[in-house]
Amino acid sequence: MQNHALDILQNTFGFHAFRAPQDQIVDTVVNGDDALVIMPTGGGKSLCYQIPALVRPGTGVVISPLIALMHDQVASLQQLGIRAAYLNSSLDPGTAAAVEAQLRAGQLDLLYIAPERLIQARTQGLLGACKVALFAIDEAHCVSQWGHDFRSDYLSLDLLPRQFPGIPRIALTATADERTRQEIIERLHLQTGRQFCCGFDRPNIQYRITQKNNARQQLLRFIHNEHPRDAGIVYCLSRRKVEATAEWLQGQGYTALAYHAGLGADQRRRHQERFLREEGVIIVATVAFGMGIDKPDVRFVAHLDLPKSIEAYYQETGRAGRDGEPATAWMVYGIQDVVKLRQMLETSQGSEQHKRVERHKLDAMLGLCEITSCRRQALLHYFGEETPDACGNCDTCLTPVQTWDGTVAAQKALSCAYRTGQRFGVNHLIDVLVGKETDKVRQFSHQQLSTYGVGADLDTGQWRSVYRQLVARGYLTVDMGGFGSLRLTERCRVVLRGEENLALRRDPTEQKVRKQRGSSHQLSGDDGLLWDALRACRKKMAEDQNVPPYVIFHDATLMELVAYRPANPDQFARINGVGQSKLEKYSDAFLEVIRRHEAGGDDSQVAPPHTLAGSPE
Incomplete structure (x- = not known):
């Protein structure tokens, strides 16, 4: 079983070795046992259920909270030659019937499904008549009523061990403090399952928080100086501010789109699709945007208002740098943010116990903002993870507070x-x-x-x-x-x-920090020219197939192509993220781009090092 899993990792997903403890998690589920996985975004959570679904007989059923997330995951898996599909409300009856027929015939490796559909008796009957390899519960923190992304439909997922005994279940999330972890275990009946808490650190994200002083101009300087061509997300507290900020950024020459629950469903879908498929789009949004966003090359997340909790802050900033490349979590806040959030809390319909918990969370968020020591240490400490050394990659480390x-x-x-x-x-x-x-x-x-x-x-x-x-x-x-x-x-x-x-x-008049090295927009000269050529090739292929560019290859893969410049299919196959299916589909086109760029130069190549399994989250 273990050799089979490693073979799939290498030949299908294009990674040469598991990251610890991916191999232990995969073995646990392949052997039929339950598991709870807490793993930071970009750590490879998806592989922990995708590979067992391919090893075990039958179809892996993935419970996913958002339609957009299902679409992205299925498109990415199909690129790898994996038989994947989804069942959700976006399908017309004929297409849904065809997917169900594939499921009955055992022609699907993975099926993505929404929790509200899973709890229907008809769906349970359909699954009961099929061979199910496993159940994966993605974004498992949605089951927590104390959490910021609570989904009531997740409470019904306790039916799985009753209706489908003996089928392993794996619950996964990137965000869960101790209270939320215990609630996931209790509500999903995972008491006998193995727990894997793989840490919360996102070392590629640079955390920066400063006081609000003409927030729009601060945001403009930040984007202009550090991320002029990058995709990013800007979070605001109110719908009105979202729309005003998006319109203002458009006036400054950026492609900025608004997203909040007050917009029509079609407009939200169009804006989200543009964000996922186009290069350099900035989404300005309320917290209605984000959960399950699978875009790996978001280079920055900016907050123009204070989040209501560290959990929310961690989840929202975690949408940056999912590919492991350098990214920035930037925020400005002021006392009026505190006033507004506390007013909203006290006038809410929650119980006094709920309000007491939320006050504590807001106080913790304020403490993170005002701390004079390493922000990453404080952030990890909140989730119960201790690190003895300062990170060297947050504003308080790079520019010690006076x-x-x-x-x-x-x-x-x-x-x-x-x-x-x-x-x-x-x-x-x-x-x-x-x-x-x-x-x-x-x-x-x-x-x-x-x-x-x-x-x-x-x-x-x-x-x-x-x-x-x-x-x-x-x-x-x-x-x-x-x-x-x-x-x-x-x-x-x-x-x-x-x-x-x-x-x-002592609040600085202007925050000055060291820029991170290695991000794609900082490539220049010959590397920059090749980078642009490879992106253009990727964009053309994505448009032809009507998929987001990162479904073809992540930025991290293109960065390796720039660095190692493979000259033949064997060298191309050693690039991180190139499995057998993508090697066959895309190596000729990308190798031709590199050959044209290198024409007349030295064709000697340095083979890339063996790579560890990242995550096409």
């Missing part, structure tokens, strides 16, 4: 909130502190307070930073009466009495 003694400033800020009656938001408090005589200041006679004008030594931006950090550290809280007023907590007493000194972060 601090200043903010004790007196904090006392002034807290006193101002107290003396104005704890009834006002940050903008008015800053006006009082700097001595600005606005209509509101005069209306409430706040120019007569002892705190009026005592903060003239700091500017508005510095006071905004002080208040943001006081909220993040729990000295102030946001009142949820609808006006976002700041109220003192019990914790602030020690600061007001001078019993505790506060070292506050």
